[in-house]
Amino acid sequence: MGAEENDLARLLSRTALRDRGAFERLYRLTCAHLLGVAFRISRNTDRAEEVLQDAYMNIWHNATSYNPSVAQPMTWLINIVRNKAIDALRSGKTEAGLTQALDDEALQVAGDAQLEPPQWLDASLTQARIDSCMNSLSPQQRQALALAYYRGLAHPDIAQALSVPLGTAKAWVRRGLDKFKGCLQAAGVHGA
Amino acid sequence: MNYLLPERLDRLAREYALGTLTGPARRRFERVLQQSAAARVAVGVWQERLALLEAGAPAVQPRPAVWQGLVRRIDAGAAAPGLAGGWWAGLRGLWSGRPLGGALAGVVLCVAVLRLQPGLLGLEPHADSLPPSYVGLLTDANGLPAVLASSYRQGRKLTVKLLRPVDVPAGRVAQLWALPQDGGAPFPVAVVPATGSAVLALSDTSEKLFSKVSRLAVSFEAAPAKPGDRPGADFVLSGHCVKLW
Numbered sequence: 001m002g003a004e005e006n007d008l009a010r011l012l013s014r015t016a017l018r019d020r021g022a023f024e025r026l027y028r029l030t031c032a033h034l035l036g037v038a039f040r041i042s043r044n045t046d047r048a049e050e051v052l053q054d055a056y057m058n059i060w061h062n063a064t065s066y067n068p069s070v071a072q073p074m075t076w077l078i079n080i081v082r083n084k085a086i087d088a089l090r091s092g093k094t095e096a097g098l099t100q101a102l103d104d105e106a107l108q109v110a111g112d113a114q115l116e117p118p119q120w121l122d123a124s125l126t127q128a129r130i131d132s133c134m135n136s137l138s139p140q141q142r143q144a145l146a147l148a149y150y151r152g153l154a155h156p157d158i159a160q161a162l163s164v165p166l167g168t169a170k171a172w173v174r175r176g177l178d179k180f181k182g183c184l185q186a187a188g189v190h191g192a
Numbered sequence: 193m194n195y196l197l198p199e200r201l202d203r204l205a206r207e208y209a210l211g212t213l214t215g216p217a218r219r220r221f222e223r224v225l226q227q228s229a230a231a232r233v234a235v236g237v238w239q240e241r242l243a244l245l246e247a248g249a250p251a252v253q254p255r256p257a258v259w260q261g262l263v264r265r266i267d268a269g270a271a272a273p274g275l276a277g278g279w280w281a282g283l284r285g286l287w288s289g290r291p292l293g294g295a296l297a298g299v300v301l302c303v304a305v306l307r308l309q310p311g312l313l314g315l316e317p318h319a320d321s322l323p324p325s326y327v328g329l330l331t332d333a334n335g336l337p338a339v340l341a342s343s344y345r346q347g348r349k350l351t352v353k354l355l356r357p358v359d360v361p362a363g364r365v366a367q368l369w370a371l372p373q374d375g376g377a378p379f380p381v382a383v384v385p386a387t388g389s390a391v392l393a394l395s396d397t398s399e400k401l402f403s404k405v406s407r408l409a410v411s412f413e414a415a416p417a418k419p420g421d422r423p424g425a426d427f428v429l430s431g432h433c434v435k436l437w
Contacts, residue, residue, distance in 0.1 A: 006357065006387075009357060009387065010356060010357060013354075013355055013356040013357075014356070016355070017336070017337065017355075020266070024259075027259060027262070031253075031254050031258070031259075032251035032252060032253045032254070033246070033251045035251070035252040035253070035254045035258075036246075036249055036250055036251040036252045037246065037249075039252050040249065045252075048252070049254055049255065049257075049258050052254055052258055053258050053261050053262055053265070056262050057262065057265055057266075060262075060266060067232075067388075067389065068354075068387055068388045068389075069388040069389055070232055070233060070236040071236045071239060071240065072240065072243070074243065075236075075239050075240050075243040078239075078243055078246060079209075079239050082211065083211075086211045090214070120245070120248050120249040120250075121245060121248070122248070123247070123248025123249070124244060124245045124246065124247040124248035124249065125244075125245075125248070126248065127244075127247040127248055128244045128247060148210050148211060148212050149210060149211070149242060149245050150245070150249065152211050153211075153212075154211070154212055154214045155212055155214075173210070173212060177206055177210065180241065181241065184241055184244070189244070
């Protein structure tokens with residue numbers, strides 16, 4: 001665990017003790033990253049901020065359940081936000097979601113929806129130094145994996161977005177994940 | 193369906209972590225996660241892998257209203273009677289105003305933490321299980337909780353959970369000691385990790401080791417203590433050891 005992750009772990013342990021100062025520090029250190037996670041799935045600032053606030057309430061009330069032997073602090077935080085964003089996306093029950101008009105932001109997001117995820121995937125893999133390995137994936141596999149992770153899309157949504165049969169979309173995601181795992185193991189990163 | 197077959201578990205864990213496990217299947221697997229440490233670890237491994245995909249994705253700064261709304265919601269929760277925050281806030285007053293002194297506060301805190309988060313010590317409820325018999329809460333020099341320890345009465349294992357990282361000096365180990373209530377010499381129990389949690393082997397059953405122990409303490413030692421050794425340094429953490437049943 002790096003120094004930054006150690007700091008987050010310490011702040012989480014303080015948050016578990018209802019230390020508001022530690023909670024605010026945790027928020028300041030992580031909110032921009034976590035709003036990015038929520039925004040990529042929600043694709044709307046109001047909905048993403050609604051998800052983010054719900055997620056931090058969850059963190060405030062459940063910081064004691066963080067287990068450092070299972071996850072890095074940031075990974076734990078990311079997945080609280082991802083799960084909330086995906087639940088909100090699929091339930092379609094957020095108030096903002098029901099009233100959102102097709103404003104400029106929504107139109108812009110719609111236009112970029114399928115272009116940006118593969119770019120984020122490539123940038124992340126470059127930082128993880130496994131981009132050369134991942135280049136052996138087909139463009140379709142990369143795009144399917146990126147849509148699943150960054151947009152929170154389920155298999156039927158991916159199939160529709162890429163205009164392919166459901167079985168094909170499932171196979172692209174599965175093979176993409178297999179290759180991703182293999183590349184990490186080959187690079188000695190999270191190779192369990 | 194046996195969800196814990198290795199290949200099936202890995203498939204479900206990766207689909208859950210990615211988010212492509214949907215509907216009733218996702219809800220069923222979440223119930224498995226509540227009951228199975230192996231399932232939680234499998235999901236954790238995939239979440240760690242996938243977290244790498246965040247490295248190249250852009251951050252977005254939230255508007256100030258998000259934090260302001262959070263503060264309002266927390267205040268509203270703290271003010272509402274009967275909520276967990278109420279008695280938590282009361283306990284917080286105990287340790288922010290002065291160091292935890294009495295056994296009562298320690299016992300209340302231990303029981304409260306364990307009731308709220310049984311998974312904290314790997315004590316997920318099972319139909320045929322009993323709560324831990326011996327529980328200890330060690331606090332630091334400022335009275336802040338640092339280590340939770342628990343063991344079953346006839347168990348030969350001690351589960352410890354670090355509530356905050358312990359800054360163990362290089363070349364030293366964090367040695368846990370048991371202090372008998374009759375004022376007898378402390379005896380070594382085990383070495384605790386600096387962070388996280390661990391299940392430590394005991395030399396005998398908890399009942400035999402701890403039935404006459406009133407306190408636990410940690411000192412930084414040059415090497416793990418052997419039976420008959422005595423503390424070679426001041427205690428940096430200490431707290432009451434209580435028998436719950």
